[in-house]
Amino acid sequence: MDMEYPINILLVDDHPENLLAIEAVLAEENYNLIRAGNGEEALRYLLKYEFAVIVLDVQMPGMDGFETARFIKAREKSKNIPIIFITATSKDTEHFFTGYSVGAIDYMVKPFIPQTLKSKIEGFVSLYITNKTLQHQTELLHEQTSQLEKANQELLQTALNLSKAEAQARVIRETSIDTMITFDNEGTILTVNPAAEGMFGYKEEELLGNSIELLIPTISEMENPAAAQAGQDKYMFGKITEIAPRRKDGTLFPAEIQIGESYIGEDHLFACTVSDITERKKAEQELIQAKEAAEIASKVKTEFLAMMSHEIRTPMNGVIGMTDLLLETPLTEEQKELAEVIRKSGDALLSVINDILDFSKIESGKMELENEPFSLEACVAETFDLFTAKSRRIDLEMAYYLDPELPAYITGDVTRLRQILINLVGNAVKFTEHGGIYVVVSKLGESKDSIDIEFAVKDTGIGIPDDKLEQLFKPFSQLDSSTTRKYGGTGLGLAICKTLVELMDGGIRVDRTAEAGATFVFTIKAGRCPEELEELLARQKANAAPDMGNDAGRASKERRPLHVLVCEDNATNQKLLTRILESLGHEAEVAPDGKSAVELALKKSFDLVLMDIQMPEMDGKEAARQIIAKLPASRRPVIIAMTANVLKEEKDKCLSIGMDDFIGKPIKIDQFRQKLEQEYEKLTAGRTKEA
Numbered sequence: 001m002d003m004e005y006p007i008n009i010l011l012v013d014d015h016p017e018n019l020l021a022i023e024a025v026l027a028e029e030n031y032n033l034i035r036a037g038n039g040e041e042a043l044r045y046l047l048k049y050e051f052a053v054i055v056l057d058v059q060m061p062g063m064d065g066f067e068t069a070r071f072i073k074a075r076e077k078s079k080n081i082p083i084i085f086i087t088a089t090s091k092d093t094e095h096f097f098t099g100y101s102v103g104a105i106d107y108m109v110k111p112f113i114p115q116t117l118k119s120k121i122e123g124f125v126s127l128y129i130t131n132k133t134l135q136h137q138t139e140l141l142h143e144q145t146s147q148l149e150k151a152n153q154e155l156l157q158t159a160l161n162l163s164k165a166e167a168q169a170r171v172i173r174e175t176s177i178d179t180m181i182t183f184d185n186e187g188t189i190l191t192v193n194p195a196a197e198g199m200f201g202y203k204e205e206e207l208l209g210n211s212i213e214l215l216i217p218t219i220s221e222m223e224n225p226a227a228a229q230a231g232q233d234k235y236m237f238g239k240i241t242e243i244a245p246r247r248k249d250g251t252l253f254p255a256e257i258q259i260g261e262s263y264i265g266e267d268h269l270f271a272c273t274v275s276d277i278t279e280r281k282k283a284e285q286e287l288i289q290a291k292e293a294a295e296i297a298s299k300v301k302t303e304f305l306a307m308m309s310h311e312i313r314t315p316m317n318g319v320i321g322m323t324d325l326l327l328e329t330p331l332t333e334e335q336k337e338l339a340e341v342i343r344k345s346g347d348a349l350l351s352v353i354n355d356i357l358d359f360s361k362i363e364s365g366k367m368e369l370e371n372e373p374f375s376l377e378a379c380v381a382e383t384f385d386l387f388t389a390k391s392r393r394i395d396l397e398m399a400y401y402l403d404p405e406l407p408a409y410i411t412g413d414v415t416r417l418r419q420i421l422i423n424l425v426g427n428a429v430k431f432t433e434h435g436g437i438y439v440v441v442s443k444l445g446e447s448k449d450s451i452d453i454e455f456a457v458k459d460t461g462i463g464i465p466d467d468k469l470e471q472l473f474k475p476f477s478q479l480d481s482s483t484t485r486k487y488g489g490t491g492l493g494l495a496i497c498k499t500l501v502e503l504m505d506g507g508i509r510v511d512r513t514a515e516a517g518a519t520f521v522f523t524i525k526a527g528r529c530p531e532e533l534e535e536l537l538a539r540q541k542a543n544a545a546p547d548m549g550n551d552a553g554r555a556s557k558e559r560r561p562l563h564v565l566v567c568e569d570n571a572t573n574q575k576l577l578t579r580i581l582e583s584l585g586h587e588a589e590v591a592p593d594g595k596s597a598v599e600l601a602l603k604k605s606f607d608l609v610l611m612d613i614q615m616p617e618m619d620g621k622e623a624a625r626q627i628i629a630k631l632p633a634s635r636r637p638v639i640i641a642m643t644a645n646v647l648k649e650e651k652d653k654c655l656s657i658g659m660d661d662f663i664g665k666p667i668k669i670d671q672f673r674q675k676l677e678q679e680y681e682k683l684t685a686g687r688t689k690e691a
Contacts (some may be wrong), residue, residue, distance in 0.1 A: 004130065006032045007125055008049045012042040012068065013057040015085075022055060022086075025114040026121065040065030043071055046078050052128035053121055056086035058099070066102050073103040082124045084117075086110060154475050179215075184267065187212045189221070199276055201248035216245050216257065216274070235270070237261045245274060247367040254281045312353050312644070315668045318572035320346040324669040325579055350666060368648050369503050373537060374414035375531045376453075377402055380439060383421040387429050387437075396429065397436030405443045406498075409537050410451060411527035421455070423493040424520050428459035432517065435460025450525050452506075460517040469510055473498040497522070561606040562586040562680060565637070567597035567623065569615040571664075577642075580669060584676060594618030601627045606637040607683055608676075609661065613643035613650070621657055628658045638679055642667070653674060 009031050013019050019035050026033060034049065035040035038060055045051075054072065065085060066563040073079045099107045106120055117257040173180050179200065180193040187408040189207050197203055212219055222235050235282040239259075244252040259272045298615045323343040331339065351429035380400050391398045421439070433646055437459045442450040464472065473494050501508045501522045508522035529537075566588050573591050581588040589604075591597035595618040601609065609627070613620040624639050631637075644665040649664045663675060 007119065007128065008032045008034060008051045008184045009125075009387055010034050010036060010042060010045055010049075010056075012036045012039070012054065012056045012060075012065070015057075015059040016682065018057065018086075021115070023674065025118050029118075029122075029125075031125070039065070039071075042068055046075070050076075051081050054081055054083045055117075055121070056083055056085055056104075056225075058085055058338040058577060063669065066098055069099075069104060071104040071648035079103075082106075082127075084108060084124075086117075090174030107627070129201050130681060153513045158592045161435045176273075178276075180271065181207075181212065181215070181274070182269055182271045184269060184686070189214075190269070199247075199274065200245070205454070212272075214246075214663045216272075217250060218243055219257075222257075222259070226277055235261070242277075243274075253278050283561070316346060316350055316353070318570070318576055318666075319665045321576040321580070321669065322572070325576070325583070328583070328669075353477075369413040369416060369500075370648075371411055371527060372414065373409050373411045373533055375537070376406060376410055377439065379414050379418050380421065380441065382639060383418055383425055386422060387425060390429060391437070394433065396432060396434075398438075399436065400439040401441070403442045406441065406453065407451070407529065409529040409533070410453075412504065412524070413527050417504075417524065420497045420500055420522065422459070423497050424457040424522075427493065428457055428461065428518070432459045432461030435517070438524075444523065446528075448528075450527055452523060453526055454521060456511070456519060456521045458511075458517065458519040463508060463516065464518050470554060472510060473508070562676075562683070563605065564588045565597060565600055565604075567591045567594065567609060567620060568612045568642070570612075573612070576667070578621060580667075580672060581676075584673060586676070594620055597623045598626045598630075600638065602630060605635060608679060609637045611639055611641045613645060615655070621654065624654075624657050624659050640675070 007030070009026070011019050011022050011033055013022075014037055016037075023033055031052075034045055034051075036045055039428055040063055042054075042056070056065045060068075065087075066100060069083050069085075069201070072081065072083065083103060084106045085099045085104045085109045087099075088110040096107055103126070108117060108120075110441045176193060179196040180191075181196065182190045182192075184190060189210050189212055192204055192207050194204075200207075202215075222241060224235065240256050241258075243255055243257050245255050245257075246252055254277050256275045256277055257272055259270060262269050262271070320343065323339055324347060326339050327336065327343065380402070384398055384400060387398065425437060425439065440456045440458070442454045442456075444454050446452065479546075498508050501524060505525035506523035508520065511519035511521050558581070560579075564581050564586050566574060566581070568577060568590065569592050574592075578588045578590065589600065589606075593601050593615045597609065597611065597620075598618070600606075609624075610618040611624055614622075620641065620643070624641075627639065628636060638661075639659045640661045640663055641651075641659050642663045642665060643650065643654075645675060654662050661675070661679075663672065
């Protein structure tokens with residue numbers, strides 16, 4: 001008898017020989033026979049195993065068979081197990097009744113007939129197997145019923161979801177502003193949504209059954225016949241394509257189409273969405289036109305800035321330059337005082353012009369920063385040097401402190417950083433009558449490639465009222481704008497400082513905790529200077545020659561003079577440059593325009609060409625191109641651009657042509673002398689090397 005589960009039979013008797021006899025009767029059957037020598041042991045086995053039948057002796061010491069049977073029948077899990085009593089007291093009728101009353105199924109008297117016991121056990125085992133099979137089938141039925149109920153629930157949910165999806169699709173189709181079309185493999189229109197009438201001018205019944213090409217003449221161009229023959233997609237599905245659909249009146253309009261496909265049985269269906277992009281195309285065109293107009297306006301503004309810079313700075317160059325030359329001549333005290341007034345007025349006017357031009361560059365987005373190595377301490381010290389004389393006259397203390405953790409050299413735009421410091425320190429000097437001005441430079445943090453630096457400019461002046469703080473960094477804003485105001489200025493300085501600081505990835509603010517005066521704090525992110533370059537700069541600084549000042553002219557006269565071509569159309573500037581060059585001991589020739597400069601450069605040998613840019617007939621850039629192209633390298637002079645257009649783009653254009661350097665007008669004589677000295681050293685070194 002093969003069963004998936006064991007058939008356990010419990011044999012309970014206190015005499016081992018009786019147990020052996022019963023086992024011998026059942027030996028041929030595939031039963032799992034479990035022995036128990038008393039009632040207590042039998043009950044313990046019932047807790048561990050499930051039994052098909054129990055053969056139980058009546059007379060046993062301790063707990064007899066009847067009491068054991070009562071416990072078995074009292075337990076829920078074992079109450080249905082058939083019990084066969086076997087006893088030697090065959091004449092005691094009371095035992096029979098007691099046995100059946102406690103739940104016995106059968107009652108046998110020793111000695112028993114083996115075949116009878118075997119047959120009875122087989123019958124009970126057969127009943128056990130039938131019950132187990134029925135129980136298993138019942139469990140399977142319950143499981144299948146549960147699965148069926150679950151599948152039914154899922155089917156109901158799917159039907160509900162499908163109903164919702166259909167309702168949503170219907171709402172979308174009916175309310176969409178885009179046209180939705182379904183068509184078959186031959187291109188026959190099957191359905192359209194209400195938007196089609198508004199977009200194309202056809203009623204639904206006019207479209208159904210017609211070819212999709214009625215609406216989209218170029219749809220065949222979107223097909224891929226080779227792919228379709230290979231069993232792949234007929235169209236590029238999911239791709240948005242620009243097309244030109246046709247309305248009922250024959251007009252075309254710009255649109256976008258997206259095609260999808262579906263199989264319903266053997267039917268191959270397609271669906272497409274058509275979006276009218278007429279308004280978007282119109283907006284794009286307007287945007288392009290606006291962009292072009294803005295670019296033209298920006299170009300005009302840039303050209304206007306360049307022109308204004310040239311027209312204003314050119315006469316300023318004559319005023320400031322000639323005044324500097326005048327101050328170097330023998331003058332009476334009164335004449336010197338008047339000349340000083342002219343120079344200071346010129347410097348003040350130049351400062352206003354620079355502020356206006358800087359602000360215009362900021363507004364037009366033309367402000368760009370350079371990134372060169374420089375000494376941080378030298379930048380601060382040079383700023384202080386500009387105000388030393390004035391601070392001494394009014395007895396102001398001026399001091400600066402640099403954090404020792406800061407490197408000696410950093411990379412950035414030293415000119416713009418100095419401009420910020422000059423503006424803030426200049427304001428501090430202007431608004432302070434007693435006490436002092438103090439600058440503290442600290443390191444805030446650092447990374448692998450950059451350093452965060454904080455500058456604090458503190459003064460003990462008149463301070464800033466709280467109600468004026470919000471206007472402080474706005475253009476053309478001044479603390480006192482009345483006609484009787486004591487302090488001058490354009491009101492652009494702090495606005496320019498704010499923009500420059502932000503271009504350096506920093507910020508600027510007023511410290512409100514200061515007890516007296518005003519404290520401006522700004523931060524910048526500077527680059528790290530490579531160690532090798534820092535060492536080189538330090539060596540150059542240590543080996544640098546002292547500033548020759550006004551002795552440069554006399555020193556130059558003791559050396560071979562430079563032969564310089566001054567290419568300048570402005571008569572005042574011609575005289576200014578000629579005078580400066582002659583005072584330095586150099587020889588100068590003048591060319592009034594670019595064409596004359598090229599002719600002279602080809603005829604004569606010049607060491608240096610000072611090239612104005614904006615000139616009649618031929619400008620300075622074209623003249624420089626021709627000189628560089630027509631002269632061999634051995635005869636080519638150093639060309640320095642000298643122009644009143646100080647925009648960075650102009651400087652970059654001059655250097656890209658091949659010019660060697662760039663000087664902005666108006667010219668500062670000391671700076672011009674220094675530049676000539678540098679070029680002289682280069683030329684002298686070149687000649688020595690050739691010799």
